[in-house]
Amino acid sequence: MFIVTAKEMYDIDHCTMQKIGFGKLLMENAGREVARKISQRARVTDKLLVVVGPGNNGGDGFVVARTLLNEQFDVKVLQAVPDEKLSEQVQFYKNLYHACGGEYVAFDGDGAWKKAIAEADIVVDALLGIGIKGAVRKGLDAVVTCINERAKKVLAVDIPSGLPADEGLTDFTAVKADETIIIAAPKISTFLPHTAGYYGKWEVVSIGHPAKLFAKSATRFIADSNYFQRTMPKRNLDAHKGSHGKGLVIGGSDHMPGSFAMTLRAALRAGAGLITAASTEKVIDGIANLTPEAMYQTIASNDGWLTTGDLPLDGKDAVAIGIGMGRHADTAKLLQKAVNASACPLIIDGDGLYHLQNNLHLLKQRKHPTILTPHMGEMARLLQVDISELAIKPFHYAKVFAEKYNVYIVLKGRFTIITAPDGRQAVNTTGNQGLAKGGSGDVLTGIVLSMVMQPQSIFQALCNACFVHGMSADLQIASGHTYYDLLATDVIEGIAGVYRHFLDPKNS
Ligand SMILES: NC(=O)C1=CN([C@@H]2O[C@H](COP(=O)(O)OP(=O)(O)OC[C@H]3O[C@@H](n4cnc5c(N)ncnc54)[C@H](O)[C@@H]3O)[C@@H](O)[C@H]2O)[C@H](O)CC1
Ligand SMILES: [K+]
Secondary structure (H helix, E strand, O other): OEEEOHHHHHHHHHHHHHHOOOOOHHHHHHHHHHHHHHHHHOOOOOEEEEEEOOOHHHHHHHHHHHHHHHOOOEEEEEEOOOHHHOOHHHHHHHHHHHHOOOOEEOOOOOOHHHHHHHHOOEEEEEOOOOOOOOOOOOOHHHHHHHHHHHOOOEEEEOOOOOOOOOOOOOOOOOOOOOEEEEEOOOEHHHHOOOOHHHHOEEEEEOOOOOHHHHHHHOOEEEOOHHHHHHHOOOOOOOOOHHHHOEEEEEOOOOOOOHHHHHHHHHHHHHOOOEEEEEEOHHHHHHHOOOOOOOEEEEOOEEOOEEOOOOOOOOOOOEEEEOOOOOOOHHHHHHHHHHHHHOOOOEEEOOHHHHHHHHHHHHHHHOOOOEEEOOEHHHHHHHHOOOHHHHHHOHHHHHHHHHHHHOOEEEEEOOOEEEEOOOOOEEEEOOOOHHHOOOOHHHHHHHHHHHHOOOOOOHHHHHHHHHHHHHHHHHHHHHOOOOOOOOOHHHHHHOHHHHHHHHOOHHHO
């Protein structure tokens, strides 16, 4: 499923209506699809109020109202702007609604309309769509406020009114919807920390746009279960342990041994063939029995912190560095060495990202893929921007950084954004608040390490790693865990369930 900006949606709409020839049909399709979803949610006894505004979102609203009216629902329209404000296309659909006997609630001074909003069982928000510019203007802002304060249940058409479709905007007043029926494709603001909540539960309805137009216009998509099932490589019968990658994990310190151990185990559980763990002697002594399937190698350390020395990089298919590594100055030299000497995909996580801040210039020299797995705080530091600025424009900043330094980025968050050096982006929507705990990131790094060693592109590997990681947490919650008790180690043990659930069991 593609993710679009407002402009991309307009371009697709325009091409569909003008070039392909859909014309007014598109709005009829939109309204009928939204009405179908509403009729599945509404009881026949419900009072429905469709609030329509000046633009095509309002036009959708008139089609919704007419469709529900013709299905014998108790529906009325609250037109929040005078007729002269309606475009020709919207007027056309208003006329049809009227001709079918549609009724209205007057938008007049005495405030009866506010009572209508309060008394409706469902308010259908078709006030404003993706054409919003800036904060909702006076007059309509009172409607938004009244809906938020008095409506029992709000179903938004395409986008909650007043909410920007794109990233980067914070000055808005918007309807807080219980559910949003999104038309054709989710907008960027569906996946931003400060706007996602306004959509409530959401689902997308297709209204007839040619699929090829999305592929041409949009550069972002949701890496969902279909994508996972389509791209995750199957295991063949004559595979041997070398077939699934020989990975190296460099990390840990005498002061933080645990996180490192989880990365190893996650990599093996996710399907890596061979994993070598390089850390201090004390770390290895402490964890070797936890994952006997891994191989262990002591590397140079000083006072419990890793320092630069020989690294077992030869013959490795991918390397992950940084987990639990600490921020000691000597460890920075180890990071530099791994960046310069690893002749395979390199995943930099945790404290590796801390040391990378002063070594970004090294990235451009690399001839092999580099993957960064920052959370928002680590990404903000790498970008040297405030985290609040990053949080309102994560797609933009991740794309700029990935293209500038020729790296892949897994920007972790409620909606993890995967970005390729060429600017392609994907969003992972699996996972839940049970992952907001120590170790979750270390587990993801292990899954990423395993995935990048399988026969798939790096971008596919990153999307599939995030999918498996989040879906494991989701399945664990569904089978008895709670958001409170879920541990990172449960996510490791849940990986099998994801493979069994989504891939053919005999191949996983
Ligand atoms: N293009 C199509 O045929 C289809 C579009 N779909 C629906 O249309 C909307 C987008 O329509 P558009 O007319 O561009 O924008 P809006 O409906 O959001 O309304 C714009 C309208 O609102 C006024 N306005 C702009 N900013 C403000 C503001 N800050 N305060 C108050 N009023 C504002 C502006 O003057 C315009 O009159 C899309 O979301 C879909 O719902 C169909 O789904 C498919 C066909
Ligand atoms: K709306």
